[in-house]
Amino acid sequence: MARRTEVVDCDVLIIGGGFGGCGAAYESRFWGRDLRIVVVEKANIERSGAVAHGLSAINCYMGMRWNENQPEDHVRYARGDLMGLVREDLVYDIARHVDSTVHKFEEWGLPIMKHPDTGHYLREGRWQIMIHGESYKPIVAEAAAKAASKVYNRIMVTHLLLDRHHPDRVAGAVGFHVRDGTFYVFRAKAVIVAAGGASHIYRPRAIGEGTGRTWYAPWSSASAYGLLIEAGAKMIQMENRIVLARFKDGYGPVGAWFLLLKAYATNAYGERYEEARFDEIKALVGKYADIKPMPTCLRNHAMIEEMKAGRGPIFMHTQECLDTPEKEEIGWEDFLDMTVGQAVVWASQNIDPKERASELITSEPYVMGSHATCSGAWASGPEDCAPRDWQWGYNRMTTIEGLFGAGDTIGGSAHKFSSGSFTEGRIAGKSAVRYLRDLNGAGPAVDEARLRQLAEAIFKPLEEYRVGRNEFVAGTVSPNYLLPLHGLQRLEKLMDEYVGGYSTFYLTNEPLLDRGLELLRMLREDLDHLGAEDLHQLQRAWELRHRVLTAEAVVRHTRFREETRWPGYYYRADHPRLDDDAWHVFVASRYDAAADAWQLEKLPVHHLIS
Ligand SMILES: Cc1cc2nc3c(=O)[nH]c(=O)nc-3n(C[C@H](O)[C@H](O)[C@H](O)COP(=O)(O)OP(=O)(O)OC[C@H]3O[C@@H](n4cnc5c(N)ncnc54)[C@H](O)[C@@H]3O)c2cc1C
Numbered sequence: 332m333a334r335r336t337e338v339v340d341c342d343v344l345i346i347g348g349g350f351g352g353c354g355a356a357y358e359s360r361f362w363g364r365d366l367r368i369v370v371v372e373k374a375n376i377e378r379s380g381a382v383a384h385g386l387s388a389i390n391c392y393m394g395m396r397w398n399e400n401q402p403e404d405h406v407r408y409a410r411g412d413l414m415g416l417v418r419e420d421l422v423y424d425i426a427r428h429v430d431s432t433v434h435k436f437e438e439w440g441l442p443i444m445k446h447p448d449t450g451h452y453l454r455e456g457r458w459q460i461m462i463h464g465e466s467y468k469p470i471v472a473e474a475a476a477k478a479a480s481k482v483y484n485r486i487m488v489t490h491l492l493l494d495r496h497h498p499d500r501v502a503g504a505v506g507f508h509v510r511d512g513t514f515y516v517f518r519a520k521a522v523i524v525a526a527g528g529a530s531h532i533y534r535p536r537a538i539g540e541g542t543g544r545t546w547y548a549p550w551s552s553a554s555a556y557g558l559l560i561e562a563g564a565k566m567i568q569m570e571n572r573i574v575l576a577r578f579k580d581g582y583g584p585v586g587a588w589f590l591l592l593k594a595y596a597t598n599a600y601g602e603r604y605e606e607a608r609f610d611e612i613k614a615l616v617g618k619y620a621d622i623k624p625m626p627t628c629l630r631n632h633a634m635i636e637e638m639k640a641g642r643g644p645i646f647m648h649t650q651e652c653l654d655t656p657e658k659e660e661i662g663w664e665d666f667l668d669m670t671v672g673q674a675v676v677w678a679s680q681n682i683d684p685k686e687r688a689s690e691l692i693t694s695e696p697y698v699m700g701s702h703a704t705c706s707g708a709w710a711s712g713p714e715d716c717a718p719r720d721w722q723w724g725y726n727r728m729t730t731i732e733g734l735f736g737a738g739d740t741i742g743g744s745a746h747k748f749s750s751g752s753f754t755e756g757r758i759a760g761k762s763a764v765r766y767l768r769d770l771n772g773a774g775p776a777v778d779e780a781r782l783r784q785l786a787e788a789i790f791k792p793l794e795e796y797r798v799g800r801n802e803f804v805a806g807t808v809s810p811n812y813l814l815p816l817h818g819l820q821r822l823e824k825l826m827d828e829y830v831g832g833y834s835t836f837y838l839t840n841e842p843l844l845d846r847g848l849e850l851l852r853m854l855r856e857d858l859d860h861l862g863a864e865d866l867h868q869l870q871r872a873w874e875l876r877h878r879v880l881t882a883e884a885v886v887r888h889t890r891f892r893e894e895t896r897w898p899g900y901y902y903r904a905d906h907p908r909l910d911d912d913a914w915h916v917f918v919a920s921r922y923d924a925a926a927d928a929w930q931l932e933k934l935p936v937h938h939l940i941s
Contacts, residue, residue, distance in 0.1 A: 334512065334514045334786065334790065335511075335514070336513065336515075336516065337513050337514070337515050337516070338516045338518065339369060339481075339483070339515065339517045339518070340367070340518050340519075341367040341369040341480070341517065341518070341519050341520075342363065342368065342519065342520050342767055343355075343359045343366060343367075343368045343369070343519065343521050343522075343763050343764070343767070344369050344371065344503060344517050344521070344522045345359075345368070345369065345371070345479075345522075345523045345525060345760075346371055346504055346522065346525065346554075346558070347371075347380070347524065347525040347554070347555070348370045348372035348379055348380070348472065348475060348484075348525075349376075349379060349380025349381060349382065349525060349526075349527050349738065350380060350381075350382060350471065350525075350749050350750075350752040350753045350756065351525030351527075351737030351740065351752045351753065351755055351759070352370055352372070352380075352475065352523070352738075353376070353472055353475035353756065354432070354475075354525075354752065354755065354756025354759075354760065355523045355525060355735075355737055355756035355759050355760040355763070356370050356476075356478045356756075357474050357475055357478045357757060358757035358758075358760035358761050359760035359761070359763055360760075361760075361761075362760070362761050362764040362765070366480075366764065366767075367480045368479050368480050369479065369480060369481050369482075369483065369517065369519070370476075370479045370481075370482045371482075371483045371504070371515075372482065372483065372485075372486070373485065373488070373506075373509065373550075373870065374484065374550065375484040375485065376472040376475060376482055376484065377468070377469050377472050377473075378468055378469065379472075379550075380548065381527060381528070381548045381551055381749075382467055382468045382471075383468055383548065383550075384669060384671065385466065385468065385668045385669055386462065386467050386668060386669050386749060387462065387584075387664060387665045387669045388455045388459045388462060388464070388587060389433055389436075389443075389459065389460050389464075389749060389750045390458060390459045390586070390746075390748035391425070391426075391429050391458055391459075391746060391747060391748045391749075391751040391754075392429060392430060392452065392459070392460045392750060393429060393458075394451070394452065394454075394460075396430065397449075397451050402423050402426035402427040403423070405423075405458065406419050406422045406423050406426065407940060408457075408458065408746065409422045409745050410938075411619075411622035411626060412622075412624075412626045412627055412745065412746065413571070413703070413704075413705060413897075414616070414619050414626055414628065414897055414909065415911070415915060415936070416568070416571075416743075416896070416915070416916075416917060416936055417743055417745055417936075418705075418710075418721065418742075418743030419937070419938060419939040419940055420712035420713055420716050420717040420718070420721055420939060421710065421741065421743055421744035421755075422745070423713075423716060423939070423940070424716070424726070425744060425747055425754050426751075428754050428757070428758065429751055429754045432754045432757065433452075433460070433750050436470065436471065439474055440470050441462060441464070441466075441467060442462060442463040443461070443462050443463075444460070444461040444462065444463070455586060455587055455590050456590035458746070459586060459590065461587070461591070461661075463668065464669065465667075465668050471753065483515070485509050486506050486507065486508050486509070486515050487506050487507060487509050487870045487873055487874075488504045488505070488526070488554065488558065489505060489506050489785075489789050489873045489876075490505050490506075490562075490785055490789075491504050491559070491561070491562040491731075492504055492505060492516075492517075492518075492777055492778075492782075494775055494776050494777075495776040495778040495781075496776050497732065497776075499732055500731065500732040500775075501519070501521070501522045501562070501732065501733040501734040501775075502518065502775035502776060502777050503517045503518040503519040503522065503775055503777060504517045504519070505517070505782070505785050505789070506789075507789055507790070507866070507869065509866050509867065509869075509870045510866065511866075512790075512866050514786050514790075516782060518777055519775060520733065520767045520770055520773075520775055521733045521734075521735065521764075521766055521767045522734050522735070523735040523737060523756070523759050523760065524554075524555055524558055524559060524708075524735070524736045524737075524740050525555070525736065525738050525739075525740055525759075526554035526555040526739075526740065527548070527551045527552075527555055527738065527739050528551045528555065528699030528701065528702075528706075528739035529551055529553035529555075529556065529697060529698040529699065529878060529881055530545040530546075530548060530549055530551050530552075531549060531552070531819060531878065532553065532572075532822065532823070532826055532881060532882050533695040533697075533826045533830075533832040533833075534695060534820075534823035534826070534834070535694075535695050536580075536692070536694065536695055536833060537580070541580065544580075544581075544582065544672065545582065545694075545695070545697075546575050546577055546582040546697065547697045547699065551699075551739075552874035552877055552878060553698065553874070553877040553878045553880075553881040554874070554877045555700075555707070555736070555739050556569075556698065556706070556740075556877070556880070556881040556884065557876065557877025557878070557880045558877065559708050559729065559731075559734075559736070559740070560880050561880060562731060562734070562924075563923060563924065564708050564709075564729040564730050564731050564734065564921075565730040565919050565920070565921045566706075566707065566708055566709065566742060566919065566921070567706075567709045567742040567917045567918065567919045567920075567934065568704075568705050568706045568707070568742045568743060568888070568918065569698070569706050569742075569881075569885050569887075569888040569918070570706075570885060570889040570891075570892050570901075571704050571705055571706050571897065571900065572697060572698050572699075572704065573627075573697050573698075573699055573702055573703060573900060574628075574631050574693050574694055574697075574837060574899065574900050574901075575631075575694045576630065576692070576693050577691065577692070577693075578647070578673055578676075578689055578690070578691060579644070579689070579690035579691060580676050580680075580690075581670060581672045581673030581675065581676035581677070582672070582673065582694065583665075583666050583670045583672075583673025583674075584670060585691065587662070588649060588652070588662070589647075592649075592652040592653070592658055592661065592662060593652055594647050594648055594649055594651065595647075595648055595651070596647050596648070597645070597646055598642040598645060600642060602642070604633050604637045604642070604645075605625065605630060605633045608633045608636060608637075611636075612629055612633065615898060616629065616898065616909045619909065626897075627899070628897040628898060628899035628900045629898065629899055630899065631693050631899030631900065632899030633899075634691070634693060635693055635836055635837065635899060638693075639836060644690045645690065645692065646688035646689065647688060647689050647690075647691050649662065649689055650684065650686055650688055653685045659685060662684055677689070693837075694833070695827070695833050696831070696832060696833075696837070696900070698881055698885060700738065700740060700741055700742055700744070700745075700747075701738050701745075701746075701748060702745065702748065704900070705744055705745040706742055706885075707736065707739060707740050707741045707742030708729045708730075708736050708742055709729065709730060709743070709917075709919055710726075710728060710736060710741050710742070710743075711723050711724050711725060711726060711727065711728045711729075712726065713758075714726065716939065718937045718939070720935065721937070724766070725762040725763070725765060726758055726759070726762040727741060727755065727758055727759040727762055728762065728766065730921075733763075733767075733770075735759040736759060737752060737755040737756035737758070738752030738755055738756065739752070743917065789869075789873070791861075792812075792872040793863050795811070795862040796812060796862035796864050796868075798811065799811030799812040799862050800862075811860070811862070812860050812861065812862025813858070813860050813861050814862060814864075814868070815861060815863065815874075816871070818857070818861060818872075818875045818879075819871075819875050819878070822851075822854060822875070822878060822882060825851060825854070826847070826882055826885070826886075828843075829843045829846055829847025829850070830843070830844065830882075830885060831889070831902065837899075837901045837902055838902045838904050839889065839902070839903060839904065840903060840904040840905040841890060841903075841905055844890040845890070847886055848883070848886050848887070848890070851879070851882060851883055854879060855879055858875070858879060861875070861876075883929075884920055884922070884929075887920055887931060888918050888920060889901065889903070891920075891931045892914060893906045893914070894906045894908065894909055894910040894913065894914045895907050895908060895909060896909055896914060915936055916933040916934060916935060916936055917933070917934040917935075917936060918931065918933065918934075919931065919932050919933070
């Protein structure tokens with residue numbers, strides 16, 4: 332069937348209009364007044380991405396103007412939290428610029444809470460400041476929309492394009508309009524991928540009436556990784572998937588409760604299990620147990636061990652800290668700004684947080700690059716402070732020429748959060764403009780044969796369904812195709828059971844990983860027979876493909892790293908200890924799509940800050 336095709340030419344193409352993408356649009360316009368800057372987004376940037384629903388805190392702010400913290404302090408914090416393994420150049424680069432980003436947010440209308448005595452931003456914790464953030468995303472998106480030459484909403488990007496004459500150089504991207512089915516070809520000199528992290532790689536705890544509920548946004552569908560992996564970019568830390576301790580069933584965040592309201596957690600018998608388990612944790616990970624605050628994964632570990640020992644449920648004692656009307660308001664607003672579902676769970680379960688404790692639990696794993704975790708692309712570092720082997724061109728450029736990243740896309744730099752992701756987008760935007768000025772007018776050369784091949788492949792699930800429906804056995808079930816939801820459930824189940832999901836208490840080993848990989852490869856074969864009933868299902872089909880490729884990277888990295896570096900995120904039962912002698916390194920991978928082959932290697936970790 333002939334399809335409408337739109338070809339869009341631009342200088343800078345930004346894929347994903349979330350926090351990284353909005354930062355990239357804003358800053359590339361600042362340096363490139365004359366350039367055609369295009370944002371392409373699968374939803375609508377006004378309410379898209381992980382901040383769609385709003386937030387109650389900005390989690391990365393130094394407060395340098397009040398001498399609260401310096402960038403070096405943040406590097407020490409991120410390094411400690413990630414058990415020694417971060418790209419210190421990238422973390423430092425974000426930390427030194429993030430305050431100016433937050434000041435811009437305030438200028439654009441974001442209400443930031445102030446300390447009544449000092450007038451400084453009200454701190455939730457050392458790095459976090461409190462906001463009235465229900466409208467955080469629309470405020471930031473407005474600035475990006477004004478900066479961009481054009482925002483294309485409702486277009487799902489499925490593939491990156493590489494240059495016909497220079498196969499290591501990016502030439503644009505393709506995708507389809509999720510409402511009218513137009514095939515879109517974006518030809519671009521520089522591309523910035525800011526397509527967010529990945530939920531629904533692992534089976535979520537939520538089932539039945541709560542199906543689909545996850546902590547990280549369910550629409551964060553791994554495109555940041557899927558697009559890059561397929562194009563052959565080098566990835567790092569894909570084994571560093573994160574598990575979060577959150578309020579049970581609603582996934583309500585715990586930061587404001589622990590840090591600002593000073594609530595505490597105990598096991599079912601009222602014991603403070605973290606303190607009680609300290610010696611045991613020290614025996615497991617040595618000096619890393621002494622880091623203050625205790626690394627996120629180790630706090631999870633204490634909770635998991637407590638549950639395994641049969642001393643659950645774990646309780647957060649909210650009733651002990653809501654002793655003033657102001658604190659009660661902060662507690663409720665925390666959820667109403669950010670996770671309304673948690674307030675609904677409380678209401679539906681007759682829980683008044685002022686009266687009784689609430690259950691906490693560890694989540695299913697997620698793949699991300701901006702939280703207390705740092706999966707993502709291997710990127711060139713800042714010119715003034717990255718060691719020689721960590722820079723090969725332009726700041727935040729991946730190993731593909733002209734292809735940049737920001738936010739969850741870039742690996743090795745944890746604890747960016749919303750403000751840091753926007754800041755990284757700004758850094759990538761500035762670099763992309765410099766890169767294309769140096770290109771000196773050379774435009775992208777797109778391979779027409781490849782475009783024809785992609786146009787066919789992208790819409791194939793519609794055709795599979797059209798033909799396969801002739802043999803419906805019930806409802807929309809047919810032996811001739813696989814529906815995206817069924818593929819997703821197969822992925823989640825196998826990742827959960829073989830690659831350390833919650834049902835095995837995050838435990839895996841080499842034989843489990845090998846079997847998981849075998850099943851994953853079979854799933855990949857079956858994806859050629861995905862059937863999509865309509866454009867909505869076609870989007871689900873491509874989200875699934877990005878998730879499956881990302882999952883394969885997770886399996887391969889987890890198998891390669893023969894140690895347990897982050898107990899509480901996952902455990903290699905066959906290598907249960909942290910091994911700094913052999914594994915104080917990054918694990919990197921590169922996928923060769925033509926040969927369908929993966930290469931894994933170790934890359935050195937340099938410490939730049941004492
Ligand atoms: C529940 C929750 C609580 C959080 N709490 C805080 C907090 O308190 N404070 C804080 O500072 N941060 C918080 N964060 C973290 C913050 O939201 C992220 O760090 C940040 O949004 C990452 O930015 P990003 O640009 O990488 O991804 P996102 O902001 O998620 O943006 C990705 C964008 O790409 C689009 N996209 C994805 N795939 C495609 C595709 N194939 N084609 C086109 N477009 C695509 C998406 O629709 C989205 O708009 C929280 C996140 C969540 C989910």
